[in-house]
Amino acid sequence: MFLRELSHPMKAMKHRLCLLLMVMALLPSSYAFAQQREVRILAVNDVHATIGVFPQLAALVDSLRAVDPELLVFSAGDNRTGNPLNDKYDIPAYPMVALMNQVGFNGSALGNHEFDVHSLRRLVGLSHFRYICANMHAEPSAGINVVPCQVFQVKGFRVGVVGAIQLSPQGLPSTHPDNLQGLTFDDPMKAVERHEWLSQQCDVAILLSHLGYDADQEVAARCPWLDLIIGGHTHTQLKGDERVGDVLITQNKNKFGRVTLITLTVDDDGHVVDKRAEYIDVKKFPKKNAVVAEMVRFFGDNPAFRRVIASAATPFETKEELGCMMCDAYMAATGAEMALQNPGGVRIERLAQGEITVRDVLEMDPFDNQVAMLQLTGKEIVEMMLSYCHGNVVSFPFVGGMRCEITSQKDNPSKIAKVRLKTIDGRKLKMNKKYRVATNNYITATSHIPEGSAQELNVLTTDVIQQYLQEQQTVSYQGVSRLSIR
Numbered sequence: 460m461f462l463r464e465l466s467h468p469m470k471a472m473k474h475r476l477c478l479l480l481m482v483m484a485l486l487p488s489s490y491a492f493a494q495q496r497e498v499r500i501l502a503v504n505d506v507h508a509t510i511g512v513f514p515q516l517a518a519l520v521d522s523l524r525a526v527d528p529e530l531l532v533f534s535a536g537d538n539r540t541g542n543p544l545n546d547k548y549d550i551p552a553y554p555m556v557a558l559m560n561q562v563g564f565n566g567s568a569l570g571n572h573e574f575d576v577h578s579l580r581r582l583v584g585l586s587h588f589r590y591i592c593a594n595m596h597a598e599p600s601a602g603i604n605v606v607p608c609q610v611f612q613v614k615g616f617r618v619g620v621v622g623a624i625q626l627s628p629q630g631l632p633s634t635h636p637d638n639l640q641g642l643t644f645d646d647p648m649k650a651v652e653r654h655e656w657l658s659q660q661c662d663v664a665i666l667l668s669h670l671g672y673d674a675d676q677e678v679a680a681r682c683p684w685l686d687l688i689i690g691g692h693t694h695t696q697l698k699g700d701e702r703v704g705d706v707l708i709t710q711n712k713n714k715f716g717r718v719t720l721i722t723l724t725v726d727d728d729g730h731v732v733d734k735r736a737e738y739i740d741v742k743k744f745p746k747k748n749a750v751v752a753e754m755v756r757f758f759g760d761n762p763a764f765r766r767v768i769a770s771a772a773t774p775f776e777t778k779e780e781l782g783c784m785m786c787d788a789y790m791a792a793t794g795a796e797m798a799l800q801n802p803g804g805v806r807i808e809r810l811a812q813g814e815i816t817v818r819d820v821l822e823m824d825p826f827d828n829q830v831a832m833l834q835l836t837g838k839e840i841v842e843m844m845l846s847y848c849h850g851n852v853v854s855f856p857f858v859g860g861m862r863c864e865i866t867s868q869k870d871n872p873s874k875i876a877k878v879r880l881k882t883i884d885g886r887k888l889k890m891n892k893k894y895r896v897a898t899n900n901y902i903t904a905t906s907h908i909p910e911g912s913a914q915e916l917n918v919l920t921t922d923v924i925q926q927y928l929q930e931q932q933t934v935s936y937q938g939v940s941r942l943s944i945r
Contacts (some may be wrong), residue, residue: 469644473548476505484610492706498613500531500721504691505570506555506715507806511628512715513558514740516626517748520562532563535691536570536669537640538622541714543821544759549699551578553585554758560587561751568622569595569668570691573828575641576827581605581644590623594650601641616725619661621654622679623647627905628849633803635637635826645772646901651811657686657719663730664688666780672697672710679703686723686731699736706735715741764818769928771806773937775810778802780855780936781823785920786897789926793832795897795918797840801847804901805826805857817933819922828899830916830923835896837888839909841878846907849876858941861871861888865944 481775501520524530537546538559539552548554558566569592573579580602583590593607608621626644627633658664663684668675672694679688683704690710696717701708711717718737724733775781782805786798807823813816835843844863846853852873855865880888888894899920903913928934 465945470715485599489781496614496725496727497527498531498615498616498723498725499527500533500665500687500689500719500723502533502535502667502689502709502719503715503719504535504689504711505694506534507537507572508539508545508552508555509714510542510758511556511883512756512784513562514749514752515550515744516715516718516753517558517562518746518783519718519739519744520739521748522746524563529620531565531613532618533667533689534559534691535566535667535710536568537572537691538567538570540572540575541822542823543764543818546576546825547821548795549759550581550585551576551638552565552582553578554754556582556586557758558751558754560585561754561839563760564588566591566594566610566620566622566667567692568669568689569605569624569632570669571634572612573624574634575825577638591620592624593621593654594613594623594626594645594647596643596645598641603642607650608657610657616663616729617661618663618665619654619657620665620667621657622667622669622835623651625671625674629905635828647674648681650677651682655682655684662725663687663723663731671695672708674837675708675710676703677707679706682706682760683818687721687734689719689721691934696804697736697738699738705737709736712736713893716941718831729737755887764816764821766817768813768820769815769931770923770933771810771812771815772933772935774812777807777940778808779942780939781805781807781810781940782857784927784934784936784943785814785824785924786857788924789830789897789899789920790859791927791930792918792923793830793897795860797861797896799844799847799856799896800858801856801896801899801902802854803859804899813930817925820921824921824924826901827913828901828920829897830918830920831897831900832914832916833898833903833912834893835908835912836882837890839912840894840896841880841886841890843906844878845875845901845906847902847905848875852944855942856898859897862941863943865942867944878941889929 476546545554590605611618666688668690669692672695673691675688685706688708694713695710696712709719718741720737722735782800785800789798862881865878868874868876
């Protein structure tokens with residue numbers, strides 16, 4: 460209902476606020492008290508530093524709190540990485556923390572990108588809310604003070620929240636391993652299961668999850684004592700009533716694809732008797748919070764990011780087109796014969812025809828990775844690729860200086876059965892010959908490569924990409940694809 464009203468949001472919001480206040484004033488006190496037994500939560504996930512939407516988000520929260528002052532506001536993680544105005548600030552990612560403080564967030568999960576660049580320790584200390592994660596453990600020297608769970612008092616009810624973060628096959632969140640010094644992680648499923656006591660000591664039990672939608676479904680099946688999972692990580696846009704058993708699961712597309720208004724109705728005995736999720740397009744909310752708008756203007760005042768460095772003669776329409784350009788930049792800067800770029804390291808989906816700015820490059824590649832050089836045989840290149848993607852087609856690296864023919868498994872098309880490497884002109888790569896390969900130090904840190912074979916050049920990949928674009932002046936990669944899958 461609320462989501463339908465938002466098709467005319469200003470009129471609908473005023474109507475809803477006035478109607479609710481009038482009804483509560485006219486009804487008997489016992490009924491009005493019953494209306495107060497709704498726990499309301501506004502949830503976001505995978506915002507990735509989309510700070511420009513915060514004035515609308517703050518205005519929406521203001522409107523909701525005018526009706527329900529005890530509204531809880533949570534993030535399911537990945538608050539940072541993706542906007543250089545945030546990520547390149549003096550204290551990296553401080554603008555996001557300042558904006559979340561101003562909006563009044565009550566808690567946040569840790570996403571894997573919270574660990575990008577070494578600023579989390581300072582950010583935790585500057586945050587007016589707690590980071591909640593049950594499967595991360597920090598040594599005192601790390602100085603990252605998070606809690607495994609937190610209990611909130613809402614309208615006389617105890618709302619227990621436990622948090623969890625995803626782990627890659629290496630047993631670490633998907634970030635550069637160097638960013639995780641002093642931290643250890645254990646199985647998120649077991650960590651959540653250890654907190655079943657929340658359902659016994661609290662009226663409402665919630666998982667703040669940065670595990671991904673498939674994992675959330677598994678958790679819901681194994682932990683039916685949960686009332687709600689607020690999910691993130693896979694950027695899955697859900698519709699409103701996705702459940703496993705009686706566990707409601709929510710999640711939105713990244714960068715404020717939507718935000719979720721969740722309503723849990725709790726009876727006088729402390730049982731959740733109804734639960735609803737409504738997805739709201741906050742970008743279309745007609746009001747802006749003036750204070751937050753001024754904060755966004757202040758954080759966005761950096762003319763260096765607007766500098767034009769090249770022109771795109773045609774639009775980049777796929778991540779592979781962008782990845783191929785990045786590989787060519789690595790090769791041009793190093794003299795390498797071949798190059799690799801991880802798909803997860805390309806953080807924009809497309810780039811419009813026309814001017815390419817410094818900001819475009821920093822949004823495309825926000826991780827402060829360094830260029831790395833290797834001397835590898837053809838066989839070792841294949842082994843490196845397969846170990847990086849763990850045999851998954853979707854994670855196979857983009858390439859430069861060669862073409863890759865990927866054969867998927869007949870009974871499981873998402874898995875790789877065979878890889879053939881060829882030169883650009885179609886000749887087979889020699890499996891025993893050594894080639895000069897350029898990539899980034901994230902790939903070298905997360906792949907199986909011969910010990911000591913990687914040499915970091917102490918040059919940022921973003922600097923190399925900017926240099927390449929400046930030298931080219933005009934680029935066109937429309938239709939460029941060096942991977943074929945059959």
